[in-house]
Amino acid sequence: AQSVSQHNHHVILSEAASLELGCNYSYGGTVNLFWYVQYPGQHLQLLLKYFSGDPLVKGIKGFEAEFIKSKFSFNLRKPSVQWSDTAEYFCAVIAKNSGTYKYIFGTGTRLKVLA
């Protein structure tokens, strides 16, 4: 079955530290990849997405992610985190399979940034 794995469930960092959140998926066909973020008390919102072209995509607030097809991975990175990056981060895969769409989210990673 298709799945999305986020191995880090909770991450605590100090401000200015670098961030990398892992995301691996299991699906053999063409996929489109997303990272969503949910700040405390706010709606889920898109950070960035990849569906074709340059496998290194840049999103809002200095985040970027790299699609490595051979590793089935789409890890999220930020060189220097800020206290305001404290949030829950979700990796998602959307794929088309036999005419229907599969929408699969990971379990999320809670990031806490210490001031």
Place this chain on the structure above:
Amino acid sequence: NAGVTQTPKFRVLKTGQSMTLLCAQDMNHEYMYWYRQDPGMGLRLIHYSVGEGTTAKGEVPDGYNVSRLKKQNFLLGLESAAPSQTSVYFCASSPSLSGRPSTDTQYFGPGTRLTVL
């Protein structure tokens, strides 16, 4: 422009009761979705709709029904609530900009926290 709104925000039901969750979007989006979020499970798709009058099953459709009578509204119904349906329910919508919904950004509502006793 309110985006995606959900009604109600909180609800407590007894086992066997029924209820309907309402999702509304004012962005003229074609696609709408209902997810549930449970601890350690991420978001799981319940049902979705690719246009007015159409619905399709997602990953966990059992125990739920949906309707999309108007383009801007997507209703999620629980006919006979069970404790296993205690969850946070999120609605989302996405446009059909490219004709390929798999590439479109989803816009989420604030969620409905449902407890079934």
